[in-house]
Amino acid sequence: MVKKFYITTPLYYVNASPHIGHSYTTIAADCLARYMRQAIGKDNVWLLTGTDEHGQKIERAAQAEGLNPKEFVDATAVQFKELWKALNIFYNDFIRTTEERHVKTVQRVLEILFEKGQIYPAKYEGWYCTPCETFWMQTQLKDLTCPDCSRSLEKISETNYFFRLSEHQDWLMKYISAHPDFIKPSSRYEEMARFLELNKLEDLCISRPKERMGWGIPLPFSPDHVTYVWFDALINYISAVGSFDDKGKYESQWWPADLHLIGKDILRQHAVYWPIMLYALGLELPKTIFAHGWWMIGQDKMSKSRGNVVNPIDMVNKFGVETYRYFLLRDVPFGLDGSFSEESIIKRFNGDLANDLGNLVYRTLTMIEKYFDGNIPERGVFVKGKQAELIEEKINLINKNGIGLSPSVITDCNFSAALKEVWEIINMANKYIEDTKPWNLIKENKTDELKGFILVLVDAIREVAIQIHSFMPQTSESIIEQLGKDKIKKGKPLFPRIV
């Protein structure tokens, strides 16, 4: 097991309010971080999230609301923080790209790379749509009109700064083929490996002239330019957890990251640009980059233009945090796309949470109440049936592999499979009750058997509560509490069925 675990979410771009996609990545990261805190100690885990706040899109979004960019991002960043609170996200740090610590590091990185000759100025030629304020590459165009607004484009040529991506292709390809865990899941790994095989990397334009786009970090060696997107945003992963000294040496107790969780849309930036930037700086590469899938809304892609964006807060208000977290992590294997609908949330809720888990807890507590006056029977040597042994075996097995997530499950972020494992205990327990028929035991005065039976259930439920802690912290705690130490504190059903 690793000694420290540094996990990140992407920096969310704050040109609009957070949606379920943002919450998905962050909940997954929170779940892993919670799991790892239990496994290796809370001081050894660092979960970083934050917001990406520069760029033209934000400049324009701010304008649309009649705010200056800073006012605008301040307001949106708060929305993200509030959402994380509502979703019970426990992060160690929240970095904003407008913060001084970040700006300084970005400029330092630019400086170092410029001195090393990794960044160079060159004339940049392309087609510009003035009304849209958008720059188009030749390859994006069918004719000389703007793909967005169809107005005619203007050819402009300006000096910009470029990062020498192209000269790094060889070692990156070798690195990737030597590190099968670098990009996950494996389908994405193949995708990237093939991309590098089939395409030649071109140097990356990393600047914009200030007069055209002012809301960004100025290049230290050319104050008339600001950095452009990725050179700003990606650096947060190091700017938040360390700094460069005068000699350009980076110091950090957390770097390299153990896991960058990202959506599949930004895989190339993380799997190609970012490693090359780090390599050029002489820094270690992250251990693993995991690209998860997207939530579709029914069959459709979620997008602002379609107007089908789902607000996580609405879902939380409707179904509760715990259900929302459970649904996202359970319904679809991490890595694949999922189909989001209230209907499927309700299905999961009624099936897994109300009928299986909630009802198991409730019926067990009721039996303890009725048969033992609310006292959990004392431990003793009781005759165990075969089923009881199977349940105990299962519990031990899962315990041995570490809090319900076997090592492969954790490294492959297979939340869904982990929960399935846990639910097997639940199903076994429900079946065990059915087969043991405690209502007959009580009639026949078989108290010892009844005690043994209840203890098996109590153990099973405790185990389940521990297992689900990273996924549904509140539910876990509530179950432990209701079970009490010796005397139960039965409450209302955990998940009252939605009719």
Added chain:
RNA sequence: CGCGGGGUGGAGCAGCCUGGUAGCUCGCAAGGCUCAUAACCUUGAGGUCGUGCGUUCAAAUCGCACCCCCGCAACCA
């Protein structure tokens, strides 16, 4: 055109790499039970595994060809 993913009982998926009684969840039907949130447990119905050809004693699984769906433009996890 090309690239990637996919087509398995009503729905969603696993199985395919390493050929050999087609499995899971939900839904549906019948039954059982009463500790429980009309919940839980059991059983059952329902599939030419996209199409065709080939390899093989044997193909959902391997090979070839074809058909259909999704993504490969932008905002964005």
